[in-house]
Amino acid sequence: MTAPRHEHVAVAVVGGGPAGLAAAAALAPHVDGEVRVLDREAETGGIPRHSDHTGYGLRDLHRLLTGPAYARRLTDRALAAGAVLRTCATVTGWTPDGHLEVTAPAGRSTLAAGAVVLATGARERPRPARMITGDRPAGVLTTGQLQNLVHLHHRRDVGARAVVVGAELVSWSAVLTLREAGCRTALLVSAHAVPEAAAPVRLAARLGLRTPVATRTRLVAVEGRDRVEAVVLEHLGTGARRRVACDTVVLTGDWVPDHELARLGGLDLDPVSRGPVVDTALRTSRPGVFAVGNLLHPVDTADVAALDGRHVAAAVRRHLAAPVPAAAGVRLVPQAPLRWVAPQLLRAGDPAPPRGRLLLRCDETVTAPVVEVVQDGLVVARRRLPWAAAPGRVFRVPSALLSDVRRDGGDVTLRLAPR
Amino acid sequence: MSRSSATDPAGAPYDVAVVGAGLVGAAIARALAGAHLRVALVEGRADVGDGTSKANTAILHTGFDAKPGTLESRLVARGYTLLSQYARDTGIPVEPTGATLVAWTDEELATLPSSADKASRNGYDACELVDAEEVYRTMPALGPGALGGLTVPGESITCTWTTNLALATDAVRRGADLLRRHEVTGVRPGLDGTTTLDTTAGEVRARWVVNAAGLGADVLDRRFGHDRFRVVPRRGELLVYDKLARPLAPRIVLPVPSKVGKGVLVSPTIYGNVMLGPTAQDLDDRTATGTSEDGFAFLLEKGARIMPALLDEEVTASYAGLRAAVHVDGALFEDYLVDVDAAQRYVLVGGIRSTGLTACLALAEHVTGLLAAAGPGSTGLDLAPRPDLPAAVAMPNLGEAFGRPFADVDAIDRDPEYGRVVCFCERVTAGEIRDALASTVPPADLDGLRRRTRAMNGRCQGFYCGAEVGARLEQGIVDRSGPA
Structure with missing residues (x-):
């Protein structure tokens, strides 16, 4: 078999969503050589391409755009900055030399890069990973598939009556998409006692979406052979079960990072978030490989992902100028109900994390939480935050709380003070 | 598959109708179509291998743990050899993991x-x-x-979907008629030495009937007047x-x-x-x-x-x-049930459990052997092999350990569609989906396409590619059926 074509670029960015495009736009003007974005889809822009509602661009572009407009805007900015965007280009793995293996209609190639930025994003857990029982009828899909169907393939035949699993931001986005396709949402199902997203509920009410939410409820089984006929729901408190007729089930949220390349590349992974372990400069455990966006924190909003991309540029440029081994660091360790944190490593001399924020997940709703930072048995910082920690969304903690952490000390525990 | 193909224009009966296009039925139809016989492969579902054959553990068994002395023991051992060779001939992936x-x-x-x-x-x-x-x-x-x-x-892993499809494709290329969506609803013996199968898509008349109906084998067997086992x-x-x-x-x-x-x-x-x-x-x-x-x-x-x-x-x-x-x-029967009834011109191939994947070619050999042994004088079937058989089909490889188009430099250079990855998780390209839709036994639905290409079988289950794969399938079905 013929050997693949070999190419070399200064920076390879894997994934052309908000994080990857923003990284490319920030790097291209300052890097000697090509900054190439590889995106496996036919168009760059990532998930916002098919999220046809407003709410994008506030933190990075300081304006409100729809998802598709935001995706186009980020694409235009990367191109204007001089980045090369390759679409239909799938990175399938690494060569033993650490080069990327790329498949595209133009051919199979290997790509050597001075630095690699992984921006592969996250996806929603599909039905099998959620262990939902029953037969395998048509009509069970994730928000990603739904929005692809409706907004990119212009399908209007998704169904007539849906049950949506999840009550976070993306869940309401799914309800809007269903409505556009003429499908009524009979019920949202949330495992939590209060719906995860408060603001979208108010927004939904304003939009006239009077969709009931079943809280503390899980989806046990799907009924139907060729097409969904009903779902079986269970109340987590009482164990009571009921059957809700529907022809469509949308599984939303429950994000898992698309970490295949990170894992195949041997990068250290966070055992809980399953994204690569990074420091506040967004270096991974492998020199010259960086990671940004929702691959690290599944998932925060698109603009936060884009700001990761902007943030990583400085460390990538330093690496290209003179690769130096990273200093030893201390590990951040979240304590329940905090589930994971990103970044996970603090090193002497590194910048603050993107936006000066640590991103965490919390398994319980805690209003006005008091965050404590503990190192070597001592509480080195403690602060009450005015915003709540809640499941189903990212909990942001100012990194200023870490200013007194000794970079040569022991692991740092992040926890919520008892009420 | 149009309805008219179920009956010969001249009204002549098939020599053999094999009921059930799972592994066993497809293997038997392929073997019979290797002789000068007109064969119908009659399947109730929309696709071949859509019943019990699609959801086994896909292990190529040595037969080490069969019950010694049984027909199953003998046919699994023989089938292991036959299927290993057939896999090499057709490109069915086999990994000898042990x-x-x-x-x-x-x-x-x-x-x-x-x-x-x-x-x-x-x-x-x-x-x-x-x-x-x-x-x-x-x-x-x-x-x-x-x-x-x-x-x-010797225990190995293989692909049950590719195996079933290869057998059915070979049968069709040897001249057998594959009649999908023809669920048998009745059996009528004729006075002229033929049997008429009533199906949901019309009648199928044949001189011999082979029951390879898997989960429905006992129901079909009873339609022939027997009451000898229960699935x-x-x-x-x-x-x-x-x-x-x-x-x-x-x-x-x-x-x-x-x-x-x-x-x-x-x-x-x-x-x-x-x-x-x-x-x-x-x-x-x-x-x-x-x-x-x-x-x-x-x-x-x-x-x-x-x-x-x-x-x-x-x-x-x-x-x-x-x-x-x-x-x-009332008790579990721990062997295959194979019986040739010359008077009724009817063959039962029942009780084929998960070892049927390994044994299917040996079962076909066994059945044709029984018919040949009975002699053309009694069966009216000339089982002498045709000299003009087409070469064995070359199946697209679905095995992860072997070369697939997305990593094949030459294939992509020849045809860029093999470089256009549609299903990212399983790395299925537009070229493979196109080929499956244009194949001898094309998929009828999404599950059929999944079994032929692996599209949408991966970890995202369609989050990224579901809409695109669905659109390509629909377009392929429209293209195939031509203008309405």
């Missing part, structure tokens, strides 16, 4: 020598008793507590774990057969995943292919013992298959 029976209790450990002895009595002499250290050396991810094992080096569907639920888990399971981990408790296996799959299962639950409902909470709980409990690290991985797929276990006089 298997180990792992003993977790003293009682299980004590039975290993008798398993080795049984293997010898089945004509398989390559088994080897190994100690716990050797078990862990070959499978470091096994949970603690393994006491020893018995290796079965008791045995449901097997399976969990398929993410490809990233594959290094955990370099070989097949088999349970030690025991009278108490059911054993499940952990096996790599030919697609590069790891499989945990199956459960074994006898049912009355022949359509109960749903998974269950009890089934999942059972598998997770077993999995936690056999390979705890596996449970940290994502589940990519879960499904349930039905095995056609056969009861005779």
Whole structure:
């Protein structure tokens, strides 16, 4: 078999969503050589391409755009900055030399890069990973598939009556998409006692979406052979079960990072978030490989992902100028109900994390939480935050709380003070 | 498939109608179509291999653990040789991973020598008793507590979908008519030495009928006036774990057969995943292919013992298959049921359990052998092989360990569509989807396309590619049926 074509670029960015495009736009003007974005889809822009509602661009572009407009805007900015965007280009793995293996209609190639930025994003857990029982009828899909169907393939035949699993931001986005396709949402199902997203509920009410939410409820089984006929729901408190007729089930949220390349590349992974372990400069455990966006924190909003991309540029440029081994660091360790944190490593001399924020997940709703930072048995910082920690969304903690952490000390525990 | 193809224009009957286009039926139709015979392969469902054949464990068995002396024992051993050769001829992927029976209790450990002895009595002499250290050396991810094992080096993993499709494609290329969506609803013996099958898509008349109807074999058998066995569907639920888990399971981990408790296996799959299962639950409902909470709980409990690290991985797929276990006089019949009735011109091939994948070509050989032995004078069938057979089909490779188009520099340079990845998780290209839609036995629906290409079988289950794959399938079906 013929050997693949070999190419070399200064920076390879894997994934052309908000994080990857923003990284490319920030790097291209300052890097000697090509900054190439590889995106496996036919168009760059990532998930916002098919999220046809407003709410994008506030933190990075300081304006409100729809998802598709935001995706186009980020694409235009990367191109204007001089980045090369390759679409239909799938990175399938690494060569033993650490080069990327790329498949595209133009051919199979290997790509050597001075630095690699992984921006592969996250996806929603599909039905099998959620262990939902029953037969395998048509009509069970994730928000990603739904929005692809409706907004990119212009399908209007998704169904007539849906049950949506999840009550976070993306869940309401799914309800809007269903409505556009003429499908009524009979019920949202949330495992939590209060719906995860408060603001979208108010927004939904304003939009006239009077969709009931079943809280503390899980989806046990799907009924139907060729097409969904009903779902079986269970109340987590009482164990009571009921059957809700529907022809469509949308599984939303429950994000898992698309970490295949990170894992195949041997990068250290966070055992809980399953994204690569990074420091506040967004270096991974492998020199010259960086990671940004929702691959690290599944998932925060698109603009936060884009700001990761902007943030990583400085460390990538330093690496290209003179690769130096990273200093030893201390590990951040979240304590329940905090589930994971990103970044996970603090090193002497590194910048603050993107936006000066640590991103965490919390398994319980805690209003006005008091965050404590503990190192070597001592509480080195403690602060009450005015915003709540809640499941189903990212909990942001100012990194200023870490200013007194000794970079040569022991692991740092992040926890919520008892009420 | 149009309705008119079910009947010959001249009204001439088929020589043989094979009912059921699973592995066994497709293999028999292929064999018969290798002689100067007009063959119909009659399938009730929309696709070949859509019943019990699609949801087995896809292991190419040596037959080491069959019941010695049975027809099954003989045909599995013969089928292993035949299918291995057929796989080489057609490109069906086979990975010779080998298997180990792992003993977790003293009682299980004590039975290993008798398993080795049984293997010898089945004509398989390559088994080897190994100690716990050797078990862990070959499978470091096994949970603690393994006491020893018995290796079965010949056990291999393969692709049941490709096998079934290759057999059906060969049958069609040899001239057999594949009649899909023709569910048999009635059987009428004629006075002219033919049998007319009433189906949901019209009549099919044939001089001989072969019953390879799998889960429906007893129902069809009764339509011929018999009452000799009952199919008791045995449901097997399976969990398929993410490809990233594959290094955990370099070989097949088999349970030690025991009278108490059911054993499940952990096996790599030919697609590069790891499989945990199956459960074994006898049912009355022949359509109960749903998974269950009890089934999942059972598998997770077993999995936690056999390979705890596996449970940290994502589940990519879960499904349930039905095995056609056969009861005779109320008791499980532990063998294949093959019977030729020359008076009725009717052949029964029943009770083919999960070993049917391995044995299918041997079953076809056995059936044609029985018919040939009866002689053309009695059967009216000339089974002498045709000299002008087309070459065996070349199947697209679905095996993860072998070359696939996305990584084939030359294929992409010749045809850029092999470089256009549509299903990212499984790396299925637009070229492969196009080829499947234009193939001799094209898919009728999404599941059919999945079985031919692996599209949408991966970890995202359509999050990224579901809409695109669906659109390409619909377009392919429109293109094939032409302008309305």
